[in-house]
Amino acid sequence: MSSGVGVAVAPQGWLTRLETGLGWLVEVPAALLVLADILVLFAGVVARYVLHDPLLWSDELASILFLWLAMLGSVVALRRGEHMRMTAWVGRAAPARRAQLELLATFACLAFLALVAAPAWEYAADEQAITTPALEISNLWRAAALPVGIGLMGLFAVLRLARSGTVGQRLKVAVALAAVIGLFWWAGPVLAPLGRWNLLIFFVGVAGGCVLAGIPIAFAFGLATFGYLALTTQTPMMALVGRMDEGMSHLILLAVPLFVFLGLLIEMTGMARAMIAFLAALLGHVRGGLSYVLVGAMYLVSGISGSKAADMAAIAPALFPEMKARGARPGDLVALLAATGAQTETVPPSLVLITIGSVTGVSIAALFTGGLLPALVLGALLCAVVWHRYQGEDLSGVQRRPRAEVFKLFLIALPALALPFVIRAAVVQGVATATEVSTLGIAYAVLAGLLIYRQFDLRRLLPMLVDTAALSGAILLIIGTATGMAWGLTQSGFSRWLAQSMAALPGGAPMFMAVSVLAFVVLGSVLEGIPAIVLFGPLLFPIARQLGIHEVHYAMVVVLSMGLGLFAPPLGVGYYAACAIGRVSPDLGLRPIVGYLAALLVGVVVVAAVPWISIGFL
Template sequence: MFNTALFFILLFLGVPIAFVLGISSIIYIVTTGNVGILNSLPQRMFNGVQNFGLLAIPMFVLVGELMNSGGITKRLINFASVTIGSIRGGLAYVNVAANMFLASIVGSANAQTAIMSRTIVPEMEKKGYSRDFSSALTAASSIVGPLIPPSMPFIIYGVVAGQSIGSLFIAGIIPGLLFALAFSILIYFISIKRDFPKEERAGYGTILKTFGSVIPALSIPILVIWGILAGVFTPTESAAFAVLIALISGMFIYKELKIKDLPKILINTVLTSATVTFLVATSNIFGWVLTFEQVPQMIASAILGFAESPLVFLLLVNVILLVVGMFIDGLAALILLVPILLPIALQYGIDPIHFGLIMVINLTLGLMTPPVGTVLFITSSLADVKYEKLLKALVPFLVVSFIVLLIITYFPQISMFLIN
């Protein structure tokens, strides 16, 4: 009981989740008298990160850093603006499209939100859109980040569940596009109601020119997916290949990436990768504590006793994950919950790739819900909008997101189509 209380106290005090998991595990071991186990903790932490698939994380983080420093973000936004900015509410659609393009490079909802909050929100406000709506749309559109490859949550799930990371990447494409389509439909009705402005229509020459400028960036996800499907390289090897393309594009095609920028880029990559790796390590020992206490078995028995069919089980999983996502970082939740929930899903005959997609979407939605939704805090801070107003403006997008989540949950053909 004390350890549970300590866990939630540290969580609500704002202690980083990696330290919460590590401290809670050590306190549990000490208070239960299993002090001898402390000797093996370093080895357990090391074993938790000793997986070849995790090597893709720093590689894809480096791709994002290289492309951002190479000027790709503004080119993506400009391309989206030129192609679809002339219709009513054009900049709102540009926001969704730019997020979708950016997702194919960054693969992180938090990083994506930070970039877009600084760039497109001020531009939308200048054109007559309210700051509340612009910020809410930016936060909501970030959900496509972990769905369209490369995706850090898919890499973590693939490693923990022992599933193909390449298949997870491919499974996320159509759901990511479906979220973008759903937000676009919502924007259409809001733009009519609020009489959003139109942008001046660009000529075909301008469209072709801007398209040519983003080809190197858009080629990264295409080549990654093609290489995995064709068996040319593994997801980890594809990440290294993507780094090479990003480096060449930034230095020799866009010519905005300088050698002097590389130390800062590498430092940012190391910091981000180290944060994720440490989280994986501490989650591993926390998971061991849960296993020692037979928590997974108790949860499994409770779910199996309550859920009489796969449909009820999936609904229950959605509710559990949405609640967990409100309080715990998505990557940590994946590492902790996959060993508990996946075996139950397999008993119900649910495809592990489809189940991984459901878990990632739920936990990503948790980034946009209080009390500790990091996307909300990032958007509120960088876009300079009050938290309460942002949350109110976000409600329609959350409702649409939950509807799309249910569609993806109960129609697995949507996510499995490209794989099959």
């Protein structure tokens, strides 16, 4: 099964050469943008902390470069067929039907890009009048990334269609898709009076149907949101583009490509091999040993970057190769990776916890203290599932290493093992922000590769930078369209209606807590943590206080519930980010993740039922 869009066909002469040439013209600038962002942020850290002369323009320039990186990375991902999608149904279809579904996926991508192209140009034109505060240049330099990226994605989608299927097949699928879009457009006057029923029609029916049909996740979310706003509201579509911009260009997300690149560096410089050799020697004789390491490693690095995708990108490349070599199934690996992402949502320094403190008035220090033990409880339950699953693992060919050998491997791996602690110390000591700290990790990895492990292949840098841009673009476009979906839910009045309904629930605090868990699991599947907290935190936390629920306790339950939804298929964005980082088809993780999600749900219930887990050390 494929995680990309389209089917492989025989090269068609000039079309193939044209696509290859255009691909090179996009991939090289995308790679240079990754490198430029690293250098700009690292220069900002050095100027502020070493030279005590902050660069006032560094964050602003990094933000401009980042949006271009996100859009060009999305273009590279589309050209390579690396936008994440669910292919469970597509893979089971007969060959002829599968070819039609593959064409439908490409046509759907092209339809969304065509629909938002004009609003994107309007949005960029409006931004021309705004002058950036530090660089004092027109914001058009930044906003132009959106229409340019959308146009280039559309071009590569057309080229892909020209090389896929026959003319008859393409015409048949195009007519069918046009008929569906036309039907929705014709039904617009009927849909508008339906009110909140449209949320089910578009955000459950259209989005879920597109995902199951194999349309890439980002484009499925985009089509559902565009349809809802265009057919049931008077909202100008330029607003949707603005929300996508907001979602993709949040500076904290710059940690995603930087940690992706750091993960590739750790592998290229030999640090991963040294670390895995030690861990395998230490736990290799234990059934499921490296899975325990994955759970613990995510706990250690979680929250450093402010992005779960970045946390996973820092860990997976270092552990997955050896785990696969020891017989672990890719689906199980990506399922555990996603589960650990949900498990560690409360580990400080968590940007979601900081957001809760800022919008609700809860002490951030108290949230940081309260967040450690709940994540440990969930981690212990995940380890219990690992223990159960790996009871039958064949270790007949594995012998326990002598202590002297383990100690020697520990000394060799020490620089690699120290990296998470160096990164965390830099954040805690204020040397760098959650975004900038990834550049310190990159500098550390480069020096370790050159001076300690003596492995640094310059020929691999450009492919690594291009891979970083493609993977980051795939993740960030999902976040961008999901942010647009979140904004659409806000415009519908759904958030306020939800808060009023929950305040009127019978049963007092226990019922309120139970419904909160259910509601935030559902909300977490379509919203990133920060938008959800900004939307619902100010509404629901006062209700919790009135019912006598400790605000830190409620915060832990809310964050863990959102994490569970965020990493649960079929709609959880975090699950697809984990699949993208692990380079595993989402289909393969569906069955293995059920057990891990059940363990996480039990953990959330335990944390909700036992307030001491969250507030015992305050």
